[in-house]
Amino acid sequence: MKIATWNVNSIRSRSEHLTQWLRDNPVTVLCLQETKVIDADFPREPFEELGYHLYFSGQKSYNGVAIFSQSPLEDVTIGFSPILGSVYGEWDEQKRLISGVLDGIRIVNVYVPNGAEVGSDKYDYKLQWLEILGKYLQYLLDKNPHLCICGDFNIAPEARDIYKKTKDTDIMASPTERAALSALLELGLTDAFRKFTGDEGHYTWWDYRRGGFQNQRGWRIDHHYLTPELYNRCSDCIIDPIPRGWEKPSDHTPVILTL
DNA sequence: ATGGCATCTAACAGATGA
Numbered sequence: 157m158k159i160a161t162w163n164v165n166s167i168r169s170r171s172e173h174l175t176q177w178l179r180d181n182p183v184t185v186l187c188l189q190e191t192k193v194i195d196a197d198f199p200r201e202p203f204e205e206l207g208y209h210l211y212f213s214g215q216k217s218y219n220g221v222a223i224f225s226q227s228p229l230e231d232v233t234i235g236f237s238p239i240l241g242s243v244y245g246e247w248d249e250q251k252r253l254i255s256g257v258l259d260g261i262r263i264v265n266v267y268v269p270n271g272a273e274v275g276s277d278k279y280d281y282k283l284q285w286l287e288i289l290g291k292y293l294q295y296l297l298d299k300n301p302h303l304c305i306c307g308d309f310n311i312a313p314e315a316r317d318i319y320k321k322t323k324d325t326d327i328m329a330s331p332t333e334r335a336a337l338s339a340l341l342e343l344g345l346t347d348a349f350r351k352f353t354g355d356e357g358h359y360t361w362w363d364y365r366r367g368g369f370q371n372q373r374g375w376r377i378d379h380h381y382l383t384p385e386l387y388n389r390c391s392d393c394i395i396d397p398i399p400r401g402w403e404k405p406s407d408h409t410p411v412i413l414t415l
Numbered sequence: 416a417t418g419g420c421a422t423c424t425a426a427c428a429g430a431t432g433a
Binding site for chain 1 (some may be wrong): 418419420421422423424430431432433
């Protein structure tokens, strides 16, 4: 089974890239972020033609997540409140979370808030969102010990995941963000990419500005985290930088996990 | 500190992203 994650920065702008990539990389499951489209306008046809079952949760202009799967998913859940209760309804206004089960594995697709800048209201929102995600994951893990959470975390876990030396005030690298991510992982989740690749220089996002990709100024902020048995079973986790070099690309590139 | 680049809505500029 291959589970890929890709922040496409608008699925309507990236439809051709996605179908081309899926033809070359017919992954079992593809988790997408930043679809930026309401559900009624989601471009289903090109992906259903490739044989995928589509599950999505979107909103106008911003955010939005989707899962494409070669086989139907079970128990598809959108947002926090079906799990945590309607008291968390306001945290579902931004469409950032969708999950489903395939072959007994709970797959969770997240688009973690960006956070704008350290200390801002959006930064606080990001930290609170991660804390609620922890409660959500705890509930799912209590029901099913086999879980893969992947997506755009908007956090680079370590210095080796960033092309430059950062300061504590840099968004996506601040100690508080990293601590919030570590707290999640203490639920029993491990970074699949680092099972295979220990060195620096492996990135999943490059800024559009000032030739970030051409100059290899990147960050590794898109991840797969696995529960122990899946981590042991995992035989590969690679970044595919090729789509980032295409014309009018997303600023992120896909990451593919093999189980 | 700022803007750089891309996307959105819907304007011919502003918000957001990371």
